[in-house]
Amino acid sequence: MSQKARKLFDALDLNHDGSLTRAEVISALRSKGPTLAAQGDLPFWGLGDADASSALFDAANADGDAVLTFEEFEREVDRRFGW
Ligand SMILES: [Ca+2]
Numbered sequence: 021m022s023q024k025a026r027k028l029f030d031a032l033d034l035n036h037d038g039s040l041t042r043a044e045v046i047s048a049l050r051s052k053g054p055t056l057a058a059q060g061d062l063p064f065w066g067l068g069d070a071d072a073s074s075a076l077f078d079a080a081n082a083d084g085d086a087v088l089t090f091e092e093f094e095r096e097v098d099r100r101f102g103w
């Protein structure tokens with residue numbers, strides 16, 4: 021398991037329900053992204069606008085439902101960020 025993926029997932033899970041909605045990914049990356057990047061918890065190049073965050077959600081959302089599980093999120097960020 022990727023500790024970095026876990027830390028990022030928990031930071032983005034704004035309502036702490038164990039899954040990420042599209043709105044959470046967009047909102048959390050906008051509000052917390054710069055801090056996460058400054059802490060080394062997210063590559064600076066991984067920061068993007070709402071469209072990029074939405075695209076990240078779609079890329080990770082393997083089953084096409086409304087939320088990302090940790091497993092879906094981990095698979096995508098590990099691949100994308102080389103973790
Ligand atoms: Ca959530």
Ligand SMILES: [Ca+2]
Pocket residue numbers: 081082083084085086087088089092
């Ligand atoms: Ca899903």
